[in-house]
Amino acid sequence: MDTIEPYRRRLFTLSLDTRRDDGTQLYNFVLAGRGKKNWKSADLVLAGLYSLLIKESPQGSDGFILGNDEDQANQDLSLAKKLVAVNAAEIGGEVDVLSTEIKRRDGRGSLKILPARNIAGQHGKTALFIGYDEIHGYRNWDLFEALAPDPTRTDVLQWVTSYDSIFNTPGNPLYDLKQRGIAGSDPGMLFSWYSGDICTDPEFAELPPEQRANPSMASWPEGARYLEQQKRRLPAHKYRRLHLNLPGAPSGAFFDPDSVLGAIVTGRKRLEYDQRHSYFAFVDMSGGSSDDATLGIAHQEAGKSVVDAVESQAGKTPFNPRQAVIKFVNALRGYKIRSVTGDNYAGNTFRADFEDLGISYAPCRLPKTELYEQMEPRLNAGEIELPDLPKLQEQALGLVVRGTRVDHLPGEHDDWINAAAGAAWCAATQSQTNTGLVGRYSWG
Structure with a gap:
């Protein structure tokens, strides 16, 4: 636990271990946004493994993590396998590590990690955990609708992680979810957002934009020097999106984004x-x-x-x-x-x-x-x-x-x-x- 910073521990406690008076989980949807290199994907995978191994459900513990593309899915799968490998003494005997999934040996469930475009065969199945990694490129709600949670279950958790969207307009999933989180209109959503302009964590909200968007900066070997380096090397609009978690511009934009900004x-x-x-x-x-x-x-x-x-x-x-x-x-x-x-x-x-x-x-x-x-x-x-x-x-x-x-x-x-x-x-x-x-x- 000493490798997990306090702000991330709070997120896990709220999302995985906070319940209502009737015993049901308080949150069934997490939207977690931070700048690049702030453990977003790691936290998503950890939440998926927790749901697979710790939460017990009468309908099984199957789960999915969907990468934005093939590379993202491979990175998430590699991370999940590494987490199992380095904790082999604790959980190695409970799971089999397969090509695209981590599977419980007792047959009670598996955590599949796939690119979003390969999820067609999973439509209609019941799942305890549904994770979406880096949804900044999503243009519509089709995937969310296809993988809508099973309405007969009260223990399903959806977890969405991303830095801000290329397409920051109404109708875009990340835009709509952010607006819902800002408004506080969904009591079942845990909105955890760290960016240059919006920060839901009081401990970071009054810090400069770079520190607000990068709550794990203190753990980086080069700290703020890394961001200064990225600022010099990246166009301003890409730096803002990747490292300040602010909306960006689509590929092939007509106007030069730096000129607009x-x-x-x-x-x-x-x-x-x-x-x-x-x-x-x-x-x-x-x-x-x-x-x-x-x-x-x-x-x-x-x-x-x-x-x-x-x-x-x-x-x-x-x-x-x-x-x-x-x-x-x-x-x-x-x-x-x-x-x-x-x-x-x-x-x-x-x-x-x-x-x-x-x-x-x-x-x-x-x-x-x-x-x-x-x-x-x-x-x-x-x-x-x-x-x-x-x-x-x-x-x-x-x-x-x-x-x-x-x-x-x-x-x-x-x-x-x-x-x-x-x-x-x-x-x-x-x-x-x-x-x-x-x-x-x-x-x-």
């Missing part, structure tokens, strides 16, 4: 109206069923396009888009803006709505792919400032090239980044037009 002014959610500036606006309207309606407002200052605000309709989807128009018109008036640029969604419907409320509406002459292509070199040159809004960052990092278009991935969205890109373009081009500088910049 560099454009975001940390802590700035919005800039209020300043009479010294002229403001420009872009709207991305929606039918109200699935996509947000968004408004971006920006001004030009010292050669930079400063995005002052990006906002959406009141509330979540579904919503009444005409109520969104009213909200946006009030926001435009707050910045003394009399006209807005937008796409041709729904023909002249929203154009008429804006104009009925005294705001002229100009259709944008560029498709969104060209807005993003115009935005990219200015991001790289540090000529754009963006507000610190999670949805905006996620969507900017999530844009990819799909054929001849720049677009979001299937099932995701780009309404917030589209409003920001459009507002920045309007500020650059329209402010140049107003001062007779058309053509001076690449956006002219």
